[in-house]
Amino acid sequence: MPSCHKNAYITTPIYYVNDIAHIGHAYTTIIADTLARYSRMSGLETYFLTGTDEHGQKIEEAAKKRGESTQAYADKISATFKNLWDEFDISYDKFIRTTDADHMKGVQKAFTVMHDNGDIYKDRYKGHYCISCETFFPETQLVDGEFCPECGKPTTIVEEESYFFKLSDYQDKLLAWYEENPDCILPKSKRNEVIRFVEGGLHDLSITRTSFDWGVKLPENLNDPKHVMYVWLDALMNYVTALGYGTDDAKMDLWPARVHLIGKDILRFHAIYWPAFLMSLGLPMPKHIAAHGWWTRDGEKMSKSKGNVVDPREVANAYGLDNFRYFMLREVPFGGDGDFSQKALIDRINSDLGNDLGNLLNRLIGMSGKYFEGRVDSSNVAKYYQTELDEVHASLDKLEPLLFDMQIHRYLEELWRPLSVANKSIDKYQPWTLMKEGKEEEAMALNGLIAAILSKVAIMLYPVMPAVCSKIATALNFTIDNDSWSSMVKGTALLETFTLEKIEPLFPRVEEPLLAQAEPADKKAAVKKEAKETKKSDSSKEEGVALIGIDQFFQTSLKVGTVVQAEEVPKSKKLLLLQVDVGEDEPRQVVAGIKEWYSADDMLNTQVCVVANLKPAKLMGYKSEGMLLAAKDENGLCMIRPEKPKTAGTPIG
Ligand code: ME8
Numbered sequence: 001m002p003s004c005h006k007n008a009y010i011t012t013p014i015y016y017v018n019d020i021a022h023i024g025h026a027y028t029t030i031i032a033d034t035l036a037r038y039s040r041m042s043g044l045e046t047y048f049l050t051g052t053d054e055h056g057q058k059i060e061e062a063a064k065k066r067g068e069s070t071q072a073y074a075d076k077i078s079a080t081f082k083n084l085w086d087e088f089d090i091s092y093d094k095f096i097r098t099t100d101a102d103h104m105k106g107v108q109k110a111f112t113v114m115h116d117n118g119d120i121y122k123d124r125y126k127g128h129y130c131i132s133c134e135t136f137f138p139e140t141q142l143v144d145g146e147f148c149p150e151c152g153k154p155t156t157i158v159e160e161e162s163y164f165f166k167l168s169d170y171q172d173k174l175l176a177w178y179e180e181n182p183d184c185i186l187p188k189s190k191r192n193e194v195i196r197f198v199e200g201g202l203h204d205l206s207i208t209r210t211s212f213d214w215g216v217k218l219p220e221n222l223n224d225p226k227h228v229m230y231v232w233l234d235a236l237m238n239y240v241t242a243l244g245y246g247t248d249d250a251k252m253d254l255w256p257a258r259v260h261l262i263g264k265d266i267l268r269f270h271a272i273y274w275p276a277f278l279m280s281l282g283l284p285m286p287k288h289i290a291a292h293g294w295w296t297r298d299g300e301k302m303s304k305s306k307g308n309v310v311d312p313r314e315v316a317n318a319y320g321l322d323n324f325r326y327f328m329l330r331e332v333p334f335g336g337d338g339d340f341s342q343k344a345l346i347d348r349i350n351s352d353l354g355n356d357l358g359n360l361l362n363r364l365i366g367m368s369g370k371y372f373e374g375r376v377d378s379s380n381v382a383k384y385y386q387t388e389l390d391e392v393h394a395s396l397d398k399l400e401p402l403l404f405d406m407q408i409h410r411y412l413e414e415l416w417r418p419l420s421v422a423n424k425s426i427d428k429y430q431p432w433t434l435m436k437e438g439k440e441e442e443a444m445a446l447n448g449l450i451a452a453i454l455s456k457v458a459i460m461l462y463p464v465m466p467a468v469c470s471k472i473a474t475a476l477n478f479t480i481d482n483d484s485w486s487s488m489v490k491g492t493a494l495l496e497t498f499t500l501e502k503i504e505p506l507f508p509r510v511e512e513p514l515l516a517q518a519e520p521a522d523k524k525a526a527v528k529k530e531a532k533e534t535k536k537s538d539s540s541k542e543e544g545v546a547l548i549g550i551d552q553f554f555q556t557s558l559k560v561g562t563v564v565q566a567e568e569v570p571k572s573k574k575l576l577l578l579q580v581d582v583g584e585d586e587p588r589q590v591v592a593g594i595k596e597w598y599s600a601d602d603m604l605n606t607q608v609c610v611v612a613n614l615k616p617a618k619l620m621g622y623k624s625e626g627m628l629l630a631a632k633d634e635n636g637l638c639m640i641r642p643e644k645p646k647t648a649g650t651p652i653g
Contacts, residue, residue, distance in 0.1 A: 583649015
């Protein structure tokens with residue numbers, strides 16, 4: 001975050017209490033928590049607000065349906081959100097409820113200010129209202145003249161006396177704000193959507209209702225007790241009433257918000273109504289409104305009726321809270337829609353976390369234990385590995401702007417580069433060889449390099465995976481805080497000499513889905529059909545009639561390759577690590593399960609047949625970018641090779 005920011009006020013939407021928290025709510029809250037943790041670590045005065053939105057017709061009806069008093073119902077559901085965030089160790093500073101007395105006073109105060117400055121007038125409203133979205137729609141926007149354009153549910157015709165906010169007066173001021181602040185709405189594509197909408201013309205906004213009761217009353221001096229405030233006016237005001245607006249103003253110096261995190265479904269309220277209200281109140285604009293995309297489940301919209309809603313608590317309990325946090329933030333570019341599948345989550349845990357990060361710590365513990373009784377001394381890291389350190393810091397320097405630009409997936413991608421530098425350095429400099437050659441100082445420096453990289457990565461990963469990174473820090477004998485962030489990430493300090501603490505493996509491999517979840521009906525049918533078809537083709541194979549066309553055969557790219565480097569994969573009984581020249585700029589790395597039959601020396605400088613268009617895979621932490629053809633029977637395995645030497649890269653077929 002640029003140094004001009006001294007404080008960071010970060011908010012989530014306040015969630016409706018008509019439903020319990022699901023993965024979408026968890027996503028918004030976890031992103032906000034990540035930003036808040038980073039801000040605190042980097043020394044900014046940070047205030048993180050979340051809470052619940054408890055007024056409006058929707059809530060009143062939900063309570064009625066359950067035969068409960070609205071307040072008792074709101075109390076109950078609000079507590080389920082708060083409990084979940086507490087269980088998830090969400091580092092909020094305040095949990096606001098729109099039924100809090102201070103909040104309601106603040107909303108009334110705002111109404112008075114807007115009324116006094118001429119932005120509110122009384123008239124009659126006639127139009128269509130969607131209770132589910134708590135939104136008014138002009139007839140022109142309805143689907144088939146009746147249904148809500150947002151959620152598809154039937155709208156209700158409302159005709160009642162109402163107070164209006166002069167939103168139309170703010171069209172030009174809003175357009176000027178978007179124009180002057182190119183990153184006020186993130187991602188930028190969303191800003192363009194908003195601009196187009198506003199350019200299309202703004203109607204004045206009905207901001208009170210008379211047909212139900214469950215809301216904030218108008219200020220007493222207006223003497224109009226049958227009106228309650230429109231739930232969105234009430235709700236949006238939470239961002240300032242939480243700081244004391246309209247009561248004691250205690251924390252108003254934290255305003256404006258550094259970022260309002262929201263889902264794309266509520267962008268219009270935040271990017272149009274909210275700034276207009278603020279302008280009317282004479283308050284500064286928020287710095288950013290950041291709208292993320294929508295989560296689906298196995299490609300389908302989540303809904304209770306389909307029984308496919310993902311419960312964040314279940315996922316976190318099964319797979320680990322920090323793993324879940326990492327997955328959500330890494331899997332989807334901010335602003336894009338994301339799909340929750342256990343397979344994708346398991347891949348992230350086993351590959352990024354297990355292979356790249358967990359395994360690196362294991363390697364460090366192994367190396368230090370074997371050669372140095374667990375000791376790590378960084379004194380000579382710079383002497384031997386300055387290039388690697390420079391590479392690591394070049395990556396670290398790129399991170400902070402990515403985070404507050406909401407490019408969180410890129411932040412994590414970039415953060416994995418130092419891990420790759422570390423893993424590659426072990427392969428390249430081979431501590432076991434250094435020790436054999438008596439280069440103990442160099443081997444210890446390598447140890448120090450790996451520990452340094454792990455410590456720096458742990459600091460920057462902490463906001464996303466706080467519990468895991470605190471464990472890594474314990475193993476490496478340091479604490480993640482503003483001091484270590486300043487000295488080891490902003491500065492180039494390395495760890496003091498220490499002895500490694502052994503810790504439990506951080507990312508035990510997940511072999512299969514851990515949650516039994518109901519598959520939606522049509523999905524089940526698709527799976528059955530697929531299973532049937534697989535069975536069919538398997539039986540035809542047995543009969544020797546699994547025929548494919550020549551086009552299908554040519555979809556496989558087979559090439560002659562020359563093995564230019566060969567070594568064993570440490571600790572593996574089966575794997576060799578080969579660099580195979582297939583006529584490209586650089587040799588391909590291939591991990592081959594052939595060690596039982598071929599040694600590294602056997603393979604060096606021989607030719608092989610390579611399947612060159614396989615998706616890269618990871619084996620024991622090593623990327624494999626191809627497969628070698630071999631034949632295996634009861635007498636063992638032999639490689640398939642060209643009969644005469646051929647140029648590397650020659651196509652086979
Ligand atoms: O709109 N994918 O509350 P709400 C991603 N009270 N995010 C999702 C999601 C999904 N499938 N479902 C919900 C309200 N969300 C108002 C807000 S703020 C002044 C008032 C997230 O309970 C997303 O952030 O319907 C969305 O904006 C928020 O939950 C809406 O929660």
